[in-house]
Amino acid sequence: MLLHIVARGKIGSSPEAELVDRYLKRIQWPTKVTELPETGGTIPALPANSVTIVLDERGKSLSSTGLSKSLETWRDGGKREARFMIGAHSGHDEEQRTSADLLLSFGSATWPHLLVRAMLAEQLFRATSILANHPYHREG
Template structure:
């Protein structure tokens, strides 16, 4: 199953981009052993629409265009989502793979969050906790958890309990 990250907002050069890249590089190397390949990051600029609903709709349309095919599992990172353990997240990914999903899209919304249409389409909404995180840190967290999920599924010692 292919894993793709969709993110609203451009990641600038710096330590956050480097750390995200480090985790995604590890994911790319370790994933194939457990049937998961990293297909990259699709990032779009934040919408310039004048109101929140229009901005979310514009950004959401881009996300949904990547998840039109129902063989794509869509995970929306959202403050109202479920709080999962790393093990639960890894098992969810494994179930999607084992159920024949061809792709999983992990969506990080913009400053206004996801459009209602994205949350309705999502197979899973996940919260990164009750705190608010800057976009760059949210990307690091998602990249690390994807790598951790692969490590868990591979039985690698990176994930210790």
């Protein structure tokens, strides 16, 4: 299953970009990042049998283990892509929020898109590590 991050805003060459690259390179699953301008731009077509996860402060907070269980369910259910949508400073429109398969929150605080991208990349690495029984994630 492809883990696809679609993010508003350009990350450029920054410490956050280095973190994103570091974590995505460590993930054993296929990954992809698509950057869009702050407004407009064309969101790539979503393949059939895929899921859309919209990052939103009003969404559901999942533990790392909870995220890994969701990924496992989608993967084992034959989903082709898990698309993670990171919005611009104004967030997502109501249509994107209501059409999402999951609204995912990293807490009630508003985070800059550069940090959200790095946090998401780390959580995806952690979740896939949990599924692979890799020691990166230790409970307790």
